[in-house]
Amino acid sequence: MEIVHILDLPKAKNVCDQSLREIPQTQNGQIFSAAHVQMQGFDTSLLHEHHMTNEIYVITRGLGLLTRENRVFRVSAGDAIGIPKNARHKLVNLGKGDLEHLVIAMPPFQPDDVHTDVPAALFTENAERFMCPPWKNAFDGARIMEYSFGGELSIAYGTTVGKSALVRGKKSAHFHKLTHEYMFVVNGQGRIEINGTCHKIERGNWIHILPYEYHLLLNDSLSPLDVVCVCTPTFMQDDVYYH
Numbered sequence: 544m545e546i547v548h549i550l551d552l553p554k555a556k557n558v559c560d561q562s563l564r565e566i567p568q569t570q571n572g573q574i575f576s577a578a579h580v581q582m583q584g585f586d587t588s589l590l591h592e593h594h595m596t597n598e599i600y601v602i603t604r605g606l607g608l609l610t611r612e613n614r615v616f617r618v619s620a621g622d623a624i625g626i627p628k629n630a631r632h633k634l635v636n637l638g639k640g641d642l643e644h645l646v647i648a649m650p651p652f653q654p655d656d657v658h659t660d661v662p663a664a665l666f667t668e669n670a671e672r673f674m675c676p677p678w679k680n681a682f683d684g685a686r687i688m689e690y691s692f693g694g695e696l697s698i699a700y701g702t703t704v705g706k707s708a709l710v711r712g713k714k715s716a717h718f719h720k721l722t723h724e725y726m727f728v729v730n731g732q733g734r735i736e737i738n739g740t741c742h743k744i745e746r747g748n749w750i751h752i753l754p755y756e757y758h759l760l761l762n763d764s765l766s767p768l769d770v771v772c773v774c775t776p777t778f779m780q781d782d783v784y785y786h
Contacts, residue, residue, distance in 0.1 A: 544756055545569050549579045549727070549748040558657050559588040562673075568651070569751045570723055574695055574711070574775055576651035576727070577749075582607075584639040590631055591659045596648045598626040599690075600634065601698060601727045601771055607680040608635040609673070610664050616673040620729070620769075621700040623690040624673060627666035631661050645727060645771060649696065682783065683717070689778075697777040702769045703762040716759040719782045722774050724752040726760075731768035734761040757786075 552564040555578070562581040576730045582588070582605075590610070592594040600609065602622045609616045609624055611632045618624065618634075622668055628634050636642035646652075687701035726735075736759040737752070744750065752758050762768040772778075 544742075544753065544758075545751045546742060546744070547749045548747050549749050552579075558591070558659060561586065561588065566749055569732060570775075573583055573651065575647050575649045575773075577648075577773070578646045578652070579727075580644050580646060581646075582634065582636045584641070586642070587635040588633045589659050590633040590661060591657055592631045592661050593628050593648075593652075593656045594658060595628060595656045596650060596652055597628050598632075598649075599645075599647040599692060599696075599698065600620060600624045600626065601641045601645040601647065601700070603645060603727070603771065605640060606637045607642045608637060608670055609688040610634075613664055615670040617670045618673050621687075621688055622673045622675050623698045623700065631664050633664075647696070647698070647773065682780065685760070687772075691777055692738055694777050696773060697774045699772045699774075699778070700729075700769075701772060702767050703760070704765075704767050715785050716757040717783050718755050718757045718785075720754055720784065721782050722754060722778060724751065724758075724778075725773040725775075726750040727771040727773075729769040729771060731762065731764070731766055733763060733768045735748050735759070736761065 555563050555565045557563045560771040564579045566577040602618045607618050609618050612630050676688045678686050685703045687699045690698045727746040728744050728746050734741045735744050738757050
């Protein structure tokens with residue numbers, strides 16, 4: 544297990560001149576890279592594309608417009624949008640506050656794979672609401688939205704609301720034999736139990752949980768604890784084991 548506080552990481556240079564922090568890779572042969580981006584109020588990224596990398600934008604705070612080729616989507620916290628390689632895209636912050644998102648890149652991002660010399664996108668006149676999956680009850684008592692991106696990676700946006708959420712679900716620590724699980728704390732604070740040891744977690748934490756590590760997420764407060772979980776390979780219910 545490893546915990547990194549993303550907001551303490553140095554900002555990386557990028558063509559869009561935004562507050563971008565690259566998250567260190569903690570898995571040998573990791574199939575993806577991750578970065579956290581904060582866009583200031585009414586900011587916009589450059590229209591660009593990647594020729595080697597598929598991306599996933601996971602919106603964690605704010606409202607925006609995401610252009611992907613000739614479609615424009617209204618996006619908000621909880622949305623995870625796939626952007627295939629060679630697809631022109633850009634993101635616009637619609638609000639005064641920050642628009643925050645994770646950028647998951649497969650294979651891992653290469654700085655020389657950002658191409659801004661692309662034709663302008665032919666926008667549709669009216670933006671469409673991005674269709675996210677329905678909320679569902681997870682096996683551990685959380686409420687989640689699940690996204691699958693082939694067999695290599697899956698993403699879940701989840702929330703627990705106070706102590707009552709833990710009573711309704713299974714509270715036993717569990718582990719995975721196959722899955723590496725990466726957890727980003729979007730809002731709130733709580734605890735994560737790893738192999739019997741509790742660690743405090745808060746907004747901005749990125750946690751890497753290894754296979755065979757028993758783990759349990761705990762929200763001791765009456766406020767929501769929101770997290771993004773990235774699993775490689777794709778999460779499967781039959782890869783959940785208990786004592």
